[in-house]
Amino acid sequence: MARHPDDDLVPYLRGELSPAERERVARHLEECPDCRQDTELLRDLLGNLAHAIGQPPAVSWARYRAELRDKLDARRQRIGWWRRPMPLALSASLAGVLLLLAVWGGRELSRSGDPIGPDEVVMGQEFGLLQDLRTVERLDLLEDLEVLRNLDGLASEHQG
Amino acid sequence: MEPADEALCERVARRDEAAFDLLVSRYQERAYRLAWSILRNAEDARDVSQEAFIRLHEMAGSFRGRSKFSTWFYRILVNLCLDHKRKHKWWKLWVRDDDDDRAETILDRQPAPVNDPVDKLSRDETLKALGSAVDRLAPRQRAAVLLRVQEDMATYDIARVLKCSEATVRVHLHRALATLKKTVEKR
Numbered sequence: 001m002a003r004h005p006d007d008d009l010v011p012y013l014r015g016e017l018s019p020a021e022r023e024r025v026a027r028h029l030e031e032c033p034d035c036r037q038d039t040e041l042l043r044d045l046l047g048n049l050a051h052a053i054g055q056p057p058a059v060s061w062a063r064y065r066a067e068l069r070d071k072l073d074a075r076r077q078r079i080g081w082w083r084r085p086m087p088l089a090l091s092a093s094l095a096g097v098l099l100l101l102a103v104w105g106g107r108e109l110s111r112s113g114d115p116i117g118p119d120e121v122v123m124g125q126e127f128g129l130l131q132d133l134r135t136v137e138r139l140d141l142l143e144d145l146e147v148l149r150n151l152d153g154l155a156s157e158h159q160g
Numbered sequence: 161m162e163p164a165d166e167a168l169c170e171r172v173a174r175r176d177e178a179a180f181d182l183l184v185s186r187y188q189e190r191a192y193r194l195a196w197s198i199l200r201n202a203e204d205a206r207d208v209s210q211e212a213f214i215r216l217h218e219m220a221g222s223f224r225g226r227s228k229f230s231t232w233f234y235r236i237l238v239n240l241c242l243d244h245k246r247k248h249k250w251w252k253l254w255v256r257d258d259d260d261d262r263a264e265t266i267l268d269r270q271p272a273p274v275n276d277p278v279d280k281l282s283r284d285e286t287l288k289a290l291g292s293a294v295d296r297l298a299p300r301q302r303a304a305v306l307l308r309v310q311e312d313m314a315t316y317d318i319a320r321v322l323k324c325s326e327a328t329v330r331v332h333l334h335r336a337l338a339t340l341k342k343t344v345e346k347r
């Protein structure tokens with residue numbers, strides 16, 4: 001008998017497998033009582049989990065959105081303040097220094113940390129990439145710089 | 161016809177505040193619920209989901225339309241949640257607030273109606289045990305399970321949210337469900 005297709009059982013139950021894979025799993029299930037039993041349990045489990053996880057405490061969405069607006073405004077003001085006293089080139093070099101410190105500090109602090117070079121951080125303009133880096137926690141100022149690029153021209157024109 | 165999420169996101173990139181408000185209204189509940197499911201704390205879930213919207217506001221221009229908007233946005237949100245968990249772990253050791261809102265929410269959980277009271281009792285207990293078992297999963301496993309069960313996402317989309325291969329998602333899910341299965345079987 002082929003190896004048990006454990007990893008495929010959930011995608012199988014959800015109908016996500018290609019026809020060939022589906023056929024392979026179905027054939028295995030016919031021959032393998034263990035996997036058949038697993039499949040049944042998984043079916044139950046998936047059905048019960050949504051109930052088991054439950055619902056969060058209720059929220060007033062109007063208040064939630066008002067808070068969000070306040071936070072956005074505060075963030076813009078912070079950017080405005082950060083931007084005014086320093087030209088971009090200068091703030092960029094300052095950010096460079098901070099980055100070196102942060103990366104160095106990150107290496108010191110995180111034992112298991114994946115080593116990352118400053119280049120990767122600078123290139124990691126796409127958010128997901130930045131998020132993966134442990135040192136990003138210490139890079140608030142650099143993020144502001146990035147935001148500042150994205151928001152260029154915004155500070156003067158907003159808002160509704 | 162209602163504008164698509166992707167079109168709204170493009171408008172947010174052009175600083176259309178009305179489009180942003182509309183996206184927030186569409187996603188606020190899902191974002192808050194998902195954040196809460198991962199973080200298990202209402203205040204944190206509120207903060208982190210709001211932060212995700214702020215990132216959306218700032219970075220709408222970097223949405224390239226290669227994936228669905230929801231996948232892109234959940235990636236921001238889930239990353240923030242996982243980051244939050246990592247950052248606050250050491251602190252939790254001190255204050256031991258890991259029970260958070262759980263006591264309240266277990267009472268609030270609404271299992272499907274069952275008539276037999278004995279069945280209902282054991283089902284409630286099973287659900288309760290299952291809920292705490294979900295809480296104990298490793299963060300990425302838990303995120304995979306929640307995206308699957310709560311957001312009804314396909315393996316392919318979960319892989320994009322968690323930035324890993326589909327095979328990895330399958331392994332995450334398989335391990336998580338195997339753990340949860342043991343919880344149920346023990347009962």
Ligand SMILES: [Zn+2]
Binds near residue numbers: 004036
């Ligand atoms: Zn088998």
